[in-house]
Amino acid sequence: xxxxxxxxxxxxxxxxxxxxxxxxxxxxxxxxxxxxxxxxx
Numbered sequence: 183x184x185x186x187x188x189x190x191x192x193x194x195x196x197x198x199x200x201x202x203x204x205x206x207x208x209x210x211x212x213x214x215x216x217x218x219x220x221x222x223x
Contacts, residue, residue, distance in 0.1 A: 188219055 192215040195208060 186219075186222075188215065188222065191215055192219055 195212045195215060
Protein backbone atom coordinates (compact mmCIF):
# COMPACT_ATOMS: atom_id res chain seq x y z
CA UNK A 183 0.00 0.00 0.00
CA UNK A 184 1.44 3.35 -1.09
CA UNK A 185 0.06 6.35 0.82
CA UNK A 186 -1.21 8.90 -1.69
CA UNK A 187 -1.63 12.68 -1.21
CA UNK A 188 -5.39 12.08 -1.06
CA UNK A 189 -4.86 9.62 1.79
CA UNK A 190 -2.90 12.19 3.78
CA UNK A 191 -5.54 14.79 2.90
CA UNK A 192 -8.25 12.48 4.23
CA UNK A 193 -6.46 11.62 7.47
CA UNK A 194 -5.58 15.26 8.03
CA UNK A 195 -9.25 16.22 7.89
CA UNK A 196 -10.46 13.21 9.91
CA UNK A 197 -7.96 14.09 12.68
CA UNK A 198 -9.15 17.70 12.64
CA UNK A 199 -12.72 16.40 12.76
CA UNK A 200 -12.12 14.57 16.02
CA UNK A 201 -9.95 17.32 17.50
CA UNK A 202 -12.15 20.28 16.65
CA UNK A 203 -15.59 18.68 16.17
CA UNK A 204 -15.69 19.94 12.62
CA UNK A 205 -18.64 21.83 11.22
CA UNK A 206 -20.87 20.63 8.40
CA UNK A 207 -18.50 21.83 5.68
CA UNK A 208 -15.57 19.89 7.09
CA UNK A 209 -17.76 16.81 7.49
CA UNK A 210 -18.69 17.09 3.81
CA UNK A 211 -15.01 17.42 2.85
CA UNK A 212 -14.16 14.33 4.91
CA UNK A 213 -17.02 12.34 3.34
CA UNK A 214 -16.12 13.39 -0.21
CA UNK A 215 -12.45 12.63 0.43
CA UNK A 216 -13.34 9.16 1.70
CA UNK A 217 -15.56 8.46 -1.33
CA UNK A 218 -12.84 9.63 -3.73
CA UNK A 219 -10.27 7.50 -1.91
CA UNK A 220 -12.47 4.40 -2.11
CA UNK A 221 -13.37 4.83 -5.78
CA UNK A 222 -9.80 5.75 -6.78
CA UNK A 223 -8.56 2.26 -5.96
